[in-house]
Amino acid sequence: MFVEAIEAILQDQFTPSAIRAIENTGNARPAWQALADAGFLELLATEQAGGAGLGLPDLFPILTTIGRHAVPVPLAQSIAARALLARAGAEVPTGMITLAQSCRYDADGTLVCAYTPFGTIADHVLAGGPDGLLLLDCRHAQREATGVRGSQCASLRWPPGHAAVPLPGVTSGEVQAWGAALHAALIAGAAARVGDMTLRYCQDRSQFGKAIGKYQAIQHQLAVMAEHIAAATVAAELAFCADGTQPARLPAAIAKTRSSEAAQLVAATAHALHGAIGVTEEYDLQLFTRRLHEWRGAHGSEACWAPAVGDAWLAGEMSIVEFVRSVALPAALPN
Structure with a gap:
């Protein structure tokens, strides 16, 4: 029900021309207000608090839908931020909230959140401090x-002396796990959209008297792309197979590792099969492949999260099959 409802709004508000307009002007207020008025910012809030009371498994298809539409506002980040603020017992501000990848103080006391997703338009940033x-x-x-x-x-840089009172109850690691999980889901959605666009182009584009999708070499590349999209989707969903409103660190690490790895391969294959038209500004493919590359690095690329996965496996002293089962199906393992 929620997926169909948000799909209808995203199709209406975030057409390719609307996405380009927001990117060019930075004015996302009308589209953002439509999402806020529809109540989609409070999907994880309890029903007593006026929310939908969804769990992580129910949220996953919504996040992939956001990725499929290349939504140019921090909708996914705001949903997660509101859940984190609720757990900290803090009042939620109005407007767009995004999650910071990092947070540090420079020597002169300047507070820096480097390379923050949607940092150009966000009203607030939620960062995990010590x-x-x-x-x-x-x-x-x-x-x-x-x-x-x-x-x-x-x-983003805040001047020395800027008041930022820590909110207890949520750790920096939990913010990073949320960032990794939600970007894995966004990648899965955008990658699926890129796969659909590429397949359709290969079916429509003719060369030497037949569609290029009929050639075995093209079919092979499409098949490899589909494998990576499927793997990224399964891995991303793993991060949301939990109770509560907080993705666990290890499933999030696995999700971000695999989806980030797939992002660059899917984007590269799509552009290779589209040829020159794929890199033009007028063609919609770049709206999604640009985001695949950006989301690959958001909250850590595969190079960041793969060591965490490897360390967890080595610490468990189990086979790789047992390790995967322990993460994916913990309830199925004997005590």
Whole structure:
């Protein structure tokens, strides 16, 4: 029910032309207000608190739908941030909230959240500090965009002395696990959209009298792409197979490792099969492949999370099959 409802709004609000307009002007307020008015920011909130009371398994298909539409506002991040703030017992501010990848203090006391997703348009940033959560008002921050065409990622700097009172009850690791899990789901959704676009193009594009999708070499590349999309989707879903509103660190690490690995391969194959048209600004493919590359690095790429997965396996002194089962089906293992 929720997936169909949000799908209808995303199709209406985030057409390719609307996405380009938001990227070019930075004005996402009308589209954001439509999402807020529909109540989709409170999907994880309890029914007593006016939310939908969804669990992580129910949220996963919604996040992949957001990825499929290349939504240019921090909808997924705001849903997660509201759940984290609720656990910390903090009041949730209005507006767009995003999750910081990192948080540090420079020598002069400047607070820096580097390469923050949606840092160019967010109203607030939720960062994991050593003493708890930091809820930061972006109105007081200096925003430094990456310079990448269409990117909404930015580094934010708050001047020395900026008041940021830690909110106890949530750790920095939990923020990073949420960031990894939700970006894995977004990658899975966008990768599926890229796969659909590429398959359709190969069916429509003719060369030497027949569709290029009829050639065995093209079919092989499409098959490999489909394998990576399926693997990324299964891995991403693993991070949401839990009770409560907090993805566990190890499943999130596995999800982000595999989805980030797939992101670059899916994007590269899509552009290889589309040829020159795929890199043009007018063609919609780049709206999704650009995000695949950006989301690959958001909250840690495969190079960041793979060592955590490897360390967990080595610490368990079990076979790789037993390790996978312990993560995917913990209730099925004997005590």
